[in-house]
Amino acid sequence: MNRMMAPPVHAQALRDAVDWAIATRRSVRAFLPEPVAREEIEAILSTARYSASGMNMQPWHVHVLTGPAKARLSAAIASLDDDPHRSADLEEPYDYYPREWRSPYLERRRKVGWDLYGLLGIAKGDKERMHAQHGRNYRFFDAPVGLFFTVDRALQEGSLLDYGMFLQSVMVAARGRQLHTCPQAAFLKFHRLIAEQLGMPADQMLVCGMSLGYADASSIENSLVTEREPVAAFTTFHDTAKETRP
Template structure:
């Protein structure tokens, strides 16, 4: 094995480019992604840090019929909720991804994100049918040929979600090295009771999130949407 401590990153600009060019793609081409490529990316992602090397991630890769069948099941449930909001009580996230009560500045960023995206897509406030259709694009993997579901054993502590975040980010950066794009999606979490049996997850696993993977459609207007980031001085305190 190559010495990690002696390894020199010969092209730092490429590392920076992978980080800076990662974004949540929302339109993909149908071009297949080879299994060997996905395996390579997962192997790189497995080098992510985890507390005491627990490596808590479990990954389910959906392609072809398995992908399409899951899309059909979840879209049907999503439509049922739209027709009758009381049905939503049947579908619950296993952990709180978002806060129960939103406060500034987080709610402001969330609103800016949502209305900027809808504005780009020509969806006006109050156009519920269009909003529903756009939200359902999540459950079609934005037409990406590959969907991934990530699970965690419930016995693990909350710190494992920190480990998982590093794993997911590493996977997404590995995708950029292969000319691929991704979209991490917490939107799937509420439909875990459909997803987990479909992928064959064990009874002690919980859904962390889903992800779309493929070659981004460079001509799709929605892929021109890129979220802003706060400057370093806004979130950093220097102590000397």
């Protein structure tokens, strides 16, 4: 791709297409078995590689799983996840979520959880069904493609910021191809098992997993659309100079 080329469509269509791809990106939790061609996966990653990174470090590495390789890893994780004695003390490679939840993040977390469980008819306290639903993460929600993203352990927090831009680019590029995704931190506590299964070198840390495929529009969980705060709630405009006294 020529990075200096002119837009392929006129200004209004370009703006609408980019806005559409960003706004319609959401976490899909049920996928069709329809395969995604390797050429499409490579095209998505080829576009995402243009994401910004400090000093052009490009800190990302991607593992793509399909077919038997994906099924084998999913089975290994499920076996561990279903054994509370083996899985109780698993530790994540880094803290994705806060150790102590506070407002407004606690309320937002609870809402998305109960909205999803409500759609699925899972009652509060139904630990068995909650566990089963959470376990669908490890089958990539039946998506035909599973992705794992790793970063060099020697890098610092700035590279994780860069990584976030790369992940967003992957998901937006997928939307441009009528595909959906679900980024998944749920895999983090199984990072050692994943590293062993995929032969990841010790200097690579798991950042997250991701499901990729065509959304199953008939699945009730895919009707979930999370609420977002308006611009005014998180933006401060500074358009006048603050007066200071000598």
